Amino acid sequence: MTAQTTSSNDRVIIFDTTLRDGEQCPGATMTFEEKMEVANLLDTMGVDVIEAGFPIASDGDFEAVYEIAKRTKNAVVCGLSRAGAKDIDRCAEAIKPAKQGRIHTFLSTSPLHMKYKLQMEAAQVYELVISSVTRARNHTDNVEWSSEDGTRTEFDFLCKCVEAAIKAGATTINIPDTVGYAVPEEYYNLIKSVRERVPNSDKAVFSVHCHNDLGLAVANSLAGINAGARQIECTINGIGERAGNAALEEVVMAINVRNDKLKYFTQIDTTMLTRASKVISAATSFPVQYNKAIVGRNAFAHESGIHQDGMLKNAQTYEIMRPETVGVKQTSLVMGKHSGRHAFIHKLEELGYKLAQNQLEDAFVRFKALADRKKDIYDEDIEALVDQEIAQSHDRIRLQSLTVIAGTHGPQRATMKLNVEGQVKIEEAEGNGPVDAVFNCIKALVPHQAKLELYQVHAVTQGTDAQAEVSVRLSDDGRSVTARGSDPDTLVASAKAYLGALNKIVRKRQRDLAAPAAAAS
Ligand code: KIV
């Protein structure tokens, strides 16, 4: 609500790590296509640096970073790398096509990590800091160095490593709170003291990277900025390892709304925050907590009579920012079965979707089918439908039909028809309950080893005719994938969600197999 400051010294660089720290957390695996969509959105909304992945981790990761580097128009595209020569060289190769590329190399510096994780002496770690940054700097002049577990690192050693990294050519220095242990005052003092102590600290931008194990990631990040850091590493919806990272939407809006106290600015288009949250939630199938700051479903809802009365008299009584500022539109009763193609396209534009012609046609057919079954269709229904359309557009296994016999006299039985890579297959299976019968059908039609880790049902809107939204998480070969399916019939939604996760696994395997050839081209 206050005017933004404009001195370049007050500009905070937004470094988004949704596709790296976010994607590496259990269940958040995204497909190649989803990563492209997310990167494009981040670039459009004004993110300064996109950490696109960890190229050495797999051929699929490499290929995603390479392609994002090729496609990104404005942002710096960054790849993560450990300190080894092979890691750094692979990372350099992945970011090569970028207009502006960055190598982000990291090494643990805390006594605990050096002893147990690295099994190295401090002197060896120090030498490796120098050799890794030097190697990265031979590939590009945009190099970030991170002292992993920085907040639990012995202060003198931290300063010594930071000084050496800058001397070796690092242009950004990140001091992460890797385990989310710091409190704001402590983190402020750490960043300030390192900047004061290290003689060449003025030659690098300092960065903050805070995990949320104590729920302090955003507070710590802002404290770091107050101490002179000028880059915040964050993720959409705060997804990330364990309790996650600092949420991008929260740091950006804190700076925006409390500009009287936090006299900085970012170049994020805040009206895209809600859309970004939804895209990430759809891609990862991680639901957004209802009361999540800025982007939660209830963030701008006023339930109590006293609050509603105040809001009607003057919105500022209970609102510190206007919902439009973050891209929230009033939930509206949108359409019904008489709505035509034009109205549907208009609504999609309003919700921020840009679909290819064939996706649009398919989505419209689905919308009509939904409208035949459900009287009132809300924005959320359209979003669930289109997110599913986008997610399924590359699917190799598709649901054609499902019939389930359920009730008090078991066993429950399901009959399912699937289109598997163009071939129609049909199977019948029994189960301990209708959902079990549905999943047994899928296992019979597409034999696989993946294990079901999570099964969750939500209602998209209210009422008994609301669409069910089912989340399914499968784990395969040490990695988990999550997918969602929606339908007015909970069992159909369950089948779609399970098949969505299976499709992600199939695509990931095929990408990993195909990647070396693609990357070389
Ligand atoms: O949390 C952390 O320390 C990291 C580093 C790789 C920057 O993610």
Ligand code: ZN
């Ligand atoms: Zn991290």
